[in-house]
Amino acid sequence: MPKHIDVLPSFQRGSIEFAPIPQFVYTGDLKTELQAGLPPEAAVTMYDHLLHIRNFEETIVQLKSGRYKPLSDFRFIGATHLSIGQEAVAVGTMAAINPHDYITSTHRGHGHSIAKGAFALDRAQVEDLLEFLGEAAANYEFDEADRNSVYQAALQEHLFRTMAELFGKEEGYCRGRGGGMHIADFNVGHFGANAIVGGSYAMATGAAMAADKLGDGKICVCLVGDGAANNGIAHESYNFATMAQFENGCPIIYLIENNQYGMTGQQVGEVTGMLRLARRGAGYNDVNMHAEVVSGMDPLAVRDAVKRAAEKCRSGQGPVLLECLTYRYKGHSLSDNGSAYRSDEEEAAWMAIDPLKTFPEQLIENDVLDADAVEAHKQAAAALIEKAAIMAGAATDPDPGTIYEGLYADTTSEDLDDELATPAEELLAEPEKARRDGQGRILARHAVAEALMEEMLRDRRVILYGEDVADYGGAFGATRGLLEIFGRKRVFNAAISEAAICGTAAGASMAGLRPVAEIMYIDFVPMAMDQIGNQAAKNRYMFGGKATLPLVIRTTVGGGKGYAGQHSQSLEAIVTMFPGLIVVVPSSAYDLKGLLKSAIRDDNPIIFIEHQHLYTSKDEVPEEEYTIPLGVGNITREGEDITVVAYSFMRHIAEEAAQMAAAEGISVEIVDPRTLLPLDTDLINESVKKTGLLLCVNQAPSIGCYAEHIAYQAQEACFEALKRPVRIVAAHDVPPPMAAPLEHENIPSPEKILRNIKELVGK
Ligand SMILES: Cc1ncc(C[n+]2csc(CCOP(=O)(O)OP(=O)(O)O)c2C)c(N)n1
Ligand SMILES: [Mg+2]
Incomplete structure (x- = not known):
């Protein structure tokens, strides 16, 4: 491949200039939004969803205390990270994106989940609402000819499925396997809450990368806390998403929901060295990642910022970094009352600008609702949540006999539609099989490259990336020649960011690609262990068997070359500790090719461990199509x-x-x-x-x-x-x-x- 940017010496005196990072640029309010065309009903919908979240969370407070009258005998177990005070972020964000856009969420994600699903229902046609209800339609009375009555049933069902997940019930969004800290809804692009702080950064980036490569027009909003923004994976992800080789940009909005504290560690003046986390945008590309600071207490300001950010992403200018300033009124969880590290003055100052107070005031001022109607909306929201809780209390406890359900996908891409093959006109060079010797033998590293080539030809969703896999062909030459055939859109060098490589592969696999990622040595796999073990391995099971993660992480084992402690380990056992993964350890060129082809076609996350000593060994490898089933010795x-x-x-x-x-x-x-x-x-x-x-x-x-x-x-x-x-x-x-x-x-x-x-x- 021709080199397109030469790195020439240049030592010109000067200074590096940063463009300013804007903050609080939104000057609008409900009046100006209505004037600009926001339908009054849309404003009321936003209010309703603010109320749904607030009410939902307050119900959890009651449930946890054991004083929730409608379910006085119910024992609420599980985490209680509530987002009371932060509702404007969830509502403003979901109001600004499309129902099919992706989000990732956090341990404090009930509000994100409620808003993502609810805004999708708001925009759904009757048929879609009925499809969403499915068999549950029998539990409701509604008139199919009246969209609003179907919508009310669907909204009730959505809140019920959310509550049921927190209660650990079969009817929950994840069949009670995930609970509140891992709630996901793949029907509306909700790729999961994450109880590993920062854990979703790379997955979200991968989902956005998939949207770009598939050209499906979607974007991803990665909702994270201020605490998460300090985790290593945040930095790896920002860098990954801003890699200059992504010519269309990466359509992701990193939205830091800055509620001022991690668990108790304070962002300003304690655990970071800066006032605004948006400033970090300047560290990753020359446009500061279009970073901006936004009031997270105003749903209209959030909506405005996310809308503009989404437009940037859709027009190839992503990623965008938004920091929304907000505050959680409760402690980190209900076992913390917040008093050890916060003052009463501080709490009161934030509560004085509570969106649940200011937004309805604006609705009344602008004659969208009168005071009685505001009260009626409050009552209606409370009734929906109460019914959701009562239904969830009566819902089905999972049968212990189903404990393995949803762990592995039993599907593959074996019966592939021909349309998914790489069209000949996209090939930049003639694909050629490795040259056999007189006995039909090839080197094992050529067997790997041949398997990759065949599978990339067969399925255009297969992409290959990792450190040095492109022009150089990988540290062991196992990917040599592939860039020349498939080009940089499908074969590219990643930054030296093992966690981002593996995490983006997991996210991209959930969003329609079939990535093959390379980690040069298995010794570097511990750098990516959260992404492999907590994310890729667990997502399908935790999300009730609803996620499919067809990805392969190829890595190598060495030893015997005098490379010592950090380049010679045999760490295969650590990846076998994560049910949900498939771990493959081929022992010959023949097996490498046949097993790798099966791995790429399989719908599960696979760790494919190649031994460096095998790469230069020869074996008879047929040119004709063959695969070797996984799990067969x-x-x-x-x-x-x-x-x-x-x-x-x-x-x-x-x-x-x-x-x-x-x-x-x-x-x-x-x-x-x-x-x-x-x-x-x-x-x-x-x-x-x-x-x-x-x-x-x-x-x-x-x-x-x-x-x-x-x-x-x-x-x-x-x-x-x-x-x-x-x-x-x-x-x-x-x-x-x-x-x-x-x-x-x-x-x-x-x-x-x-x-x-x-x-x-x-x-
Ligand atoms: C990797 C990791 N480290 C620590 C924790 C424990 N923990 C759970 S939530 C939390 C605070 C996270 O802060 P932030 O990202 O600001 O989110 P917030 O809780 O404020 O919504 C901590 C330290 C964890 N779950 N994961
Ligand atoms: Mg925080």
Whole structure:
């Protein structure tokens, strides 16, 4: 690919100029909005939703105290992070975006969820309202010919599903698997509240990136707290979204809902060095991320700012950073009354500009509603919430027998519509298969590139990114040639931001792409552990089985090169601790290609671990289409006396040992599980039952390694058949050392495996 920007030396004296960051530019009010064409009904709707949120949250206060009369016997469990005082942000934001636009939310996200769903219903046609109600329609009385009566039923159902989720009920938006801190509604682009502070930053960025690459006109609003804005992932995400290579910009609004405190840590004067967090926009691109400070106590100001920001995003100028100043009237949760770190004066000053007071005043002043009507709206909102709570109290507790439901998607992209193939005119170079040698063999790294190429041709939603994967072709050359064929829209270098790489892949996968991300060494995976373990792995289950995350994170394991502690670890076990992930550990070029193709087609988040030693090994790899199913192991050597389970490169070390054992008359069977999560226990245990002896080999230190799990499950399943206790050959319990003799001692060798085989067999 031709280089388009040369980096030439330039040392001109001067200073770096920053454009000013505007604050509180909105000068309007309800009067000017009405004059400018805001329908009075729309203003009333905004008021209604302010009331719904306030009432909902106040009901939680009552429920938690046990004094909620309509449900006096109900015991409310779960978190109580309430947004009383902050309603104008939720309402102003959702009033400004389209129903299909994406949002991500926070642990304090009841209001976001209520407003996102409610504004979507406001704009829905009768058919859509009926579809939303589904079978629940039978629970309501309404007249299909009267949109308003259908709407009232749908709104009631929405508030009920929200409350039911907080109550942990089957009818809740996430079937009670997520609760209030993880509520999501994929029907209206609500990609989830997040109880990891800042956890949604990268996912939101990925969703916006997907919207841009798919050209579907959507934007994403990433709602975060002031505390979240100080987390590392915030900075990685801002940088990712402002990468100059995104020529259309990234259509995301980072909306910091600054309620002045983290849990108790105060943003101004304590945990940051600046007055306004919007200032950070200047750190990421030359237009300050169009940053702006907005009154978060005025729903019209928020609506105005978000509307302008959304227009910027839709016209290719994203991202935008908005800071909305607001205040939570309650403590961090109901176990904190806020008095340890806040003054009465401060609380009173914010409450004096309460949107639930100022907005209805404006409605009355502008003759939109009279005082009686305002009162009637208050009563109506209270009645809706009360009914939602009563219905939620009577709703269904999940059946413990359903505990695994929603963990894995059982779908793939196997039956793909031809229209999703990459059109020939989009190809920048002729795609060519790797050149085979006389025996039909290719290098394993070429097998990886070939799998990627084939899948990118087959499905235009597959994109590839990571550190140095573009022009350079990846640190191990496994992506070489792909940029030339597919161009930078689909193959691009990410910043050195492992968390942002993995988190954006998760978000993009929820928004319609099928990303393949590369993390150069598995040693760097801990940098991205929240994104992998708390976000990608858990989203489907936490959101009631409603999210689909077809993404692959390719990474590598090394060792044996003297790269020492931080480039030689075998960390596969840490990703197996997160149910929801699939973990693949191929051991040959043939398997790399077939398994990677299956992984890309699978609808689950996959960690695909390639061993660096394999890249330059050769194997016969057909040019013809083939895939290898995930979760199915392989007997790579048949034997009678002992079973050795070994995966990835260790399979080859075990095979060397098996050959040496054969010379001594011992017949070794080798099982390569190929996938660790899920594990092909049937294949392993069948072999163990046949041989009566099991040795598990892996390259990780012995404590907590995956071989321990293989050993444990086998001794449980095959206890009767086992002649001796199961054994493990693993690395020593030290960080990988650099010096050759130490490193050699550390990594399981054929000799060490042979010694253990002989001891087990008794020879
Ligand atoms: C990564 C992480 N660290 C700490 C916490 C504990 N915690 C929960 S909410 C919170 C404060 C978050 O502050 P902010 O982002 O401003 O949101 P707010 O609570 O003010 O809405 C903290 C520290 C957490 N959930 N996640
Ligand atoms: Mg805060």
